[in-house]
Amino acid sequence: MMDLLGYGAFFLTTALIFSLVTLGLNLQWGLTGLFNVGLAGFVAIGAYTSALLTTPDDAARLGGFGLPILVGWLGAMVVGGIAAALTGMATLRLRSDYLAITTFGVAVVVQLVALNAQKLTGGPFGIGFIPRPFGSLAETPLLFNLSNLAVVSGVTLIVYLALAHLSRSPWGRVLKALREDERAAISLGKSARFYRVQAFAVGGAIMALAGALQAHFTGFIAPDNYLPILTFQIWVMLIVGGSGSNLGAVVGSILVWGIWAGSGTLTSVLFAPEQQARAASLQIVAIGVMLCVILLIRPNGLFGDRAQRRFGKRAKAVVTKTSSGS
Amino acid sequence: MSLQFVVDGLLTGSMIGLGAIGVTLTYSILRFSNFAHGDFMAWGTYATLAVVSAIGATFGKVAPIGPLSFGWPLLVALVAGMAFTALLALLLDRVLFSRLRSQGQAIIVVMASFGASMALRSLLEFTFTSRPTYFSRAIQIAMPVGFGIRITPDQIALLLLTAVLVLGVHLLMTRTQTGRSMQALSQNAALARIVGIDVASVVRVTWVIGGALACVAGVMIGILVQIRPFMGFDMLLPMFAAAILGGIGSIPGAVLGGLIIGLAEAGAVQLIGAEWRAAVSFIILMAVLFVRPIGLFGVGER
Numbered sequence: 001m002m003d004l005l006g007y008g009a010f011f012l013t014t015a016l017i018f019s020l021v022t023l024g025l026n027l028q029w030g031l032t033g034l035f036n037v038g039l040a041g042f043v044a045i046g047a048y049t050s051a052l053l054t055t056p057d058d059a060a061r062l063g064g065f066g067l068p069i070l071v072g073w074l075g076a077m078v079v080g081g082i083a084a085a086l087t088g089m090a091t092l093r094l095r096s097d098y099l100a101i102t103t104f105g106v107a108v109v110v111q112l113v114a115l116n117a118q119k120l121t122g123g124p125f126g127i128g129f130i131p132r133p134f135g136s137l138a139e140t141p142l143l144f145n146l147s148n149l150a151v152v153s154g155v156t157l158i159v160y161l162a163l164a165h166l167s168r169s170p171w172g173r174v175l176k177a178l179r180e181d182e183r184a185a186i187s188l189g190k191s192a193r194f195y196r197v198q199a200f201a202v203g204g205a206i207m208a209l210a211g212a213l214q215a216h217f218t219g220f221i222a223p224d225n226y227l228p229i230l231t232f233q234i235w236v237m238l239i240v241g242g243s244g245s246n247l248g249a250v251v252g253s254i255l256v257w258g259i260w261a262g263s264g265t266l267t268s269v270l271f272a273p274e275q276q277a278r279a280a281s282l283q284i285v286a287i288g289v290m291l292c293v294i295l296l297i298r299p300n301g302l303f304g305d306r307a308q309r310r311f312g313k314r315a316k317a318v319v320t321k322t323s324s325g326s
Numbered sequence: 327m328s329l330q331f332v333v334d335g336l337l338t339g340s341m342i343g344l345g346a347i348g349v350t351l352t353y354s355i356l357r358f359s360n361f362a363h364g365d366f367m368a369w370g371t372y373a374t375l376a377v378v379s380a381i382g383a384t385f386g387k388v389a390p391i392g393p394l395s396f397g398w399p400l401l402v403a404l405v406a407g408m409a410f411t412a413l414l415a416l417l418l419d420r421v422l423f424s425r426l427r428s429q430g431q432a433i434i435v436v437m438a439s440f441g442a443s444m445a446l447r448s449l450l451e452f453t454f455t456s457r458p459t460y461f462s463r464a465i466q467i468a469m470p471v472g473f474g475i476r477i478t479p480d481q482i483a484l485l486l487l488t489a490v491l492v493l494g495v496h497l498l499m500t501r502t503q504t505g506r507s508m509q510a511l512s513q514n515a516a517l518a519r520i521v522g523i524d525v526a527s528v529v530r531v532t533w534v535i536g537g538a539l540a541c542v543a544g545v546m547i548g549i550l551v552q553i554r555p556f557m558g559f560d561m562l563l564p565m566f567a568a569a570i571l572g573g574i575g576s577i578p579g580a581v582l583g584g585l586i587i588g589l590a591e592a593g594a595v596q597l598i599g600a601e602w603r604a605a606v607s608f609i610i611l612m613a614v615l616f617v618r619p620i621g622l623f624g625v626g627e628r
Contacts, residue, residue: 035433037361037440090615096433097359098615101566104361105608108563116601228559232444235437281451288445292422295438299429 080208
């Protein structure tokens with residue numbers, strides 16, 4: 001019973017960290033319509049920044065400043081935000097696909113740096129001894145898991161409320177206006193690019209914060225945590241929950257992580273150890289097909305709030321003119 | 327610094343360029359970045375490998391052609407693999423992309439291609455495991471050709487094949503009615519429809535060319551490097567970078583972009599080490615986007 005409760009707390013903590021990334025993505029895609037397929041890179045930037053700031057001094061690599069955890073989190077947000085802003089500035093005046101390709105490239109490069117800049121990131125061995133909040137409770141796993149859950153829930157709640165406030169604020173209304181009808185918004189004197197770079201930077205900062213949270217929760221990070229599969233999982237979470245809705249982002253994350261973890265447990269029970277790797281790839285196939293099917297039959301997800309539904313035919317008529325169908 | 331990097335760069339550049347032709351065609355005619363293109367490459371290579379093994383099982387060991395490492399089975403298999411990859415691309419368009427395209431939101435199609443890419447790649451991993459395989463394990467003797475450069479017969483053959491294919495596609499695009507229809511559609515879709523261009527058939531030709539060339543690029547990687555489920559996915563960034571560097575929609579641009587990136591990668595391997603190779607395409611990509619976003623041969627966005 002206590003084990004189950006402990007696992008539940010552990011599961012929810014992980015799911016909420018995912019939901020934090022999804023919230024950041026929802027600000028970029030759901031609210032602003034910016035397509036980021038390299039979010040694993042921004043999560044990694046956050047995790048490594050925070051780890052470098054807070055770990056004790058290490059002779060093998062640079063840094064290890066031993067700063068408080070909160071400083072690590074803030075540092076992660078600042079660096080993640082700056083990285084996202086730079087990416088946005090390079091691409092946001094171009095067609096939206098360029099942003100996709102560039103963010104993909106950012107993730108590749110971050111992965112490369114994590115793997116090869118041994119002096120900074122510990123290379124393939126990663127970074128250990130990352131201080132954990134309530135680390136003194138680690139002897140009693142249940143208490144430790146519950147207190148971590150409390151911390152992560154608190155942060156998620158703050159980000160959630162802040163985002164809810166932002167999307168209702170004049171700033172959020174400008175973003176929505178840009179998403180719905182760029183020309184109209186520009187004619188009202190709003191700089192599309194400037195607002196988009198801001199939204200992209202804030203989203204990147206939230207993703208980086210999630211990365212930092214995860215790093216401090218597990219106490220160890222390695223380049224393998226930030227493969228393209230992470231980007232993919234988050235996208236499925238957002239699409240299932242419904243892009244545009246913060247509630248959808250959180251519910252979708254918990255739901256998809258539940259399916260993912262559940263099917264992982266199932267495959268480990270059903271398949272022999274030497275078949276595990278193959279079973280894991282089948283799991284990814286299933287999720288990939290699921291994403292495509294949802295896009296086909298219910299692009300709005302559970303709580304979706306995208307233009308095409310509310311404006312129906314009108315929005316459709318506008319977009320078909322600019323794109324080519326067969 | 328030895329000049330050997332020129333040969334390595336031209337070879338890598340040919341692989342990137344052949345793949346980038348497909349990327350640039352889908353981008354300019356169907357108006358979306360296809361993240362599954364790299365996985366077409368890997369699927370084509372595994373299909374070719376399957377046919378080679380099937381021929382090997384039927385006819386026994388076949389002697390290679392002259393000094394090359396492969397014989398006629400690989401050539402037959404390559405044609406079969408190209409046809410298979412083209413069909414795969416057509417099929418994916420039928421069940422997924424065309425339906426989403428008709429909903430009119432380009433970025434949703436990109437997202438679907440991202441999902442399809444993940445599913446296709448993992449399906450390969452499931453079927454063939456992630457262990458690398460090879461067409462042939464024979465080791466070729468590289469011939470010195472002066473200036474400290476050495477080249478193997480396989481490498482010469484593949485460079486020639488690339489040149490022939492690129493020339494063929496270029497002639498197709500500029501000299502035939504189909505090619506002109508493709509250009510018309512990429513320049514102004516609405517107008518192309520009005521003058522009675524059969525959009526559906528142009529879309530099919532786009533997928534066939536893109537898929538077939540992706541397969542050739544993949545088989546080149548298979549012959550010169552190794553076959554892995556991730557082989558195409560790792561080529562995605564260089565291919566996108568080449569297409570953007572050359573100018574979206576331009577086939578000579580995609581090939582030239584591929585060669586530039588290939589040479590830059592090979593040069594970087596000599597100067598700063600192989601582990602940073604993948605960063606080269608990203609740096610070139612960012613530089614192009616900042617300095618000349620329409621690329622070398624590009625025309626402005628419409």
